Amino acid sequence: MKEKVAGAIRQALESGRAGAVLFLAEEEGKLIPRLVRDAGDPAIERAYVGDKRFPASAFAAISLPAVDGVLAVVGRECDRRMMNELAKLNHLDLERVLLLGIPCSQELADACGCDHPVPPEPVAEAEVRPAEALDAPSRSMDIPERLAYWMDHFSRCIRCYGCRNSCPLCVCKDCALEREELAGKDCFPPDIPVFHIIRALDMADRCIDCGICELSCPADIPLRELYREVRGLFKEHFGYEPGISAEDRSPLSFLGEAADLGAHE
Amino acid sequence: MAEANGRRNTADEDIRILAFLCNWCSYAGADLAGVSRLQYPAQVLDVRVMCTGTISPYFVIKAFQEGMDGVIVAGCHIGDCHYLKGNYMTAKRFQFLQRALEVFGIEKERLRLEWVSAAEGEKFANLIRDFTRTISELGPSPLRQGRKEVAVR
Numbered sequence: 001m002k003e004k005v006a007g008a009i010r011q012a013l014e015s016g017r018a019g020a021v022l023f024l025a026e027e028e029g030k031l032i033p034r035l036v037r038d039a040g041d042p043a044i045e046r047a048y049v050g051d052k053r054f055p056a057s058a059f060a061a062i063s064l065p066a067v068d069g070v071l072a073v074v075g076r077e078c079d080r081r082m083m084n085e086l087a088k089l090n091h092l093d094l095e096r097v098l099l100l101g102i103p104c105s106q107e108l109a110d111a112c113g114c115d116h117p118v119p120p121e122p123v124a125e126a127e128v129r130p131a132e133a134l135d136a137p138s139r140s141m142d143i144p145e146r147l148a149y150w151m152d153h154f155s156r157c158i159r160c161y162g163c164r165n166s167c168p169l170c171v172c173k174d175c176a177l178e179r180e181e182l183a184g185k186d187c188f189p190p191d192i193p194v195f196h197i198i199r200a201l202d203m204a205d206r207c208i209d210c211g212i213c214e215l216s217c218p219a220d221i222p223l224r225e226l227y228r229e230v231r232g233l234f235k236e237h238f239g240y241e242p243g244i245s246a247e248d249r250s251p252l253s254f255l256g257e258a259a260d261l262g263a264h265e
Numbered sequence: 266m267a268e269a270n271g272r273r274n275t276a277d278e279d280i281r282i283l284a285f286l287c288n289w290c291s292y293a294g295a296d297l298a299g300v301s302r303l304q305y306p307a308q309v310l311d312v313r314v315m316c317t318g319t320i321s322p323y324f325v326i327k328a329f330q331e332g333m334d335g336v337i338v339a340g341c342h343i344g345d346c347h348y349l350k351g352n353y354m355t356a357k358r359f360q361f362l363q364r365a366l367e368v369f370g371i372e373k374e375r376l377r378l379e380w381v382s383a384a385e386g387e388k389f390a391n392l393i394r395d396f397t398r399t400i401s402e403l404g405p406s407p408l409r410q411g412r413k414e415v416a417v418r
C-alpha cells in the first residue's frame with residue numbers, strides 16, 4: 001500500500017496532473033502534513049497510510065492558495081465527502097483538487113461503523129467490507145429517557161469548542177455557539193441542551209460523519225451519535241445526504257419550489 | 266396582564282407559550298381575534314416578526330431553554346407570503362425541526378406550525394385554545410425544571 005501511494009504521488013507530480021501533493025508523512029514517530037512539489041522529494045517515502053485520520057480537506061483548503069494549478073490530496077472517502085461539502089460552502093474549488101483515494105483498513109471501517117470505506121478509483125485496491133452501523137443507544141429510548149441521556153452527557157461539556165474547531169465543515173465566521181444570547185456567557189459552561197442542539201441542527205445537512213469531533217471531545221460526549229441521528233432524520237425527511245455529491249444542494253440552502261410542503265400546502 | 270389584553274384565563278396558569286407571528290398575516294389574525302373579542306387562553310406571549318422566514322430554529326430551541334413549554338410558528342398561507350417564498354423555508358425548517366426535537370428528547374407536539382391569515386381571527390383563537398390544551402396535557406417542558414434535576418440521573 002505504502003509503495004502504491006508513494007507511486008501515485010510521484011506519478012501525479014511527474015505527469016503534471018498536479019502542481020503539488022498534500023499528504024500525511026510519518027517523521028520520527030509523528031504525523032506531519034506535508035505539501036510536496038517535487039517528485040524527488042524524500043518526504044514521499046514517508047507517506048503515511050495507517051489508520052490515524054486527519055481532515056485532509058481542511059488542510060487542502062488552507063494550502064490551495066499557495067499552489068499553482070491542481071493540488072492532489074491523499075485522503076479517504078471521508079475526505080472526498082468533506083471536499084464536496086467545503087465546495088458547497090465556497091471554501092474549496094473542486095476543479096483544483098484531485099483526490100488520491102486510499103481505502104481504509106477493515107479494522108478502521110469497523111471501528112467507525114463506516115458503510116463506505118473505499119473511495120471511488122482508489123490508488124490501490126483493497127477488500128474492505130462496509131461495516132455495520134454503530135450502536136445508537138438513544139434510538140431505542142422513549143422521549144423523556146432520551147432527554148435525560150443527552151442532558152447527562154451534555155452536562156459534562158466544558159465548552160472547549162473542540163467539536164467545532166476540529167470539524168472540517170464548521171467554517172462560519174460568525175458562530176452561533178459564541179453568541180451569549182443563545183449559548184450563555186462565554187468562558188462558562190454552555191447552556192444545555194441549546195448549545196449542542198444548535199450544533200446538531202447545523203450538522204444535519206453538513207456532517208459527513210468523519211467522527212473527528214468525537215475524537216476531540218475531552219468530555220467523551222457521543223457527538224457522532226447525536227449528529228448521525230439528526231442526519232439520518234434529515235435524509236429520511238428530505239432525501240438529502242451531505243457529502244455524496246458536489247452537485248446536490250441541501251433543501252435548507254435555497255428557498256425554491258423543491259420544498260416538500262406536506263400537510264402544510 | 267390577562268385583563269389588560271382582554272383575554273380570559275382558562276387553562277393551567279403555569280403553562281407558558283411563545284408564538285412567533287408574521288406581521289402581515291398571523292399577527293393581523295391575532296389582532297382580529299382580539300378586536301372580535303374572541304376568548305382564548307392568556308398564557309401566550311406573542312413575538313411579531315416581519316416574516317416567518319426570518320425565524321431561526323435556534324430561537325425555538327432557545328425558547329424551550331428559557332422555560333417555554335410550547336412554541337407556535339404562524340405565518341401567511343403558502344402563496345400569500347409578503348416576501349413570496351419566505352414561508353416555503355418556514356415549512357421546510359419547522360417540519361424538520363418538529364421531528365428533530367424527538368431526537369433530542371423533546372415532544373414534537375410542543376412545536377406547532379400553522380398558517381393563519383389576517384382574516385382568520387377565529388382560526389387563531391382556536392389554534393391557541395387547542396395548543397394550550399395540548400401543552401397542558403403534556404405538562405411543563407422538562408427543560409424548564411432546570412438542568413440540575415434533569416442532568417442528574
Ligand code: SF4
Nearest residue numbers: 167207208210211213
Ligand atoms: S463527524 Fe463531527 S467533525 Fe466530522 S463532519 Fe460531522 S460534526 Fe464535523
Ligand code: SF4
Nearest residue numbers: 157160161162163217
Ligand atoms: S468538544 Fe466536547 S466538551 Fe468541547 S465544546 Fe464540544 S461537546 Fe463540549
Ligand code: FES
Nearest residue numbers: 287316340346347
Ligand atoms: S410574510 Fe407572512 S410568512 Fe412571510
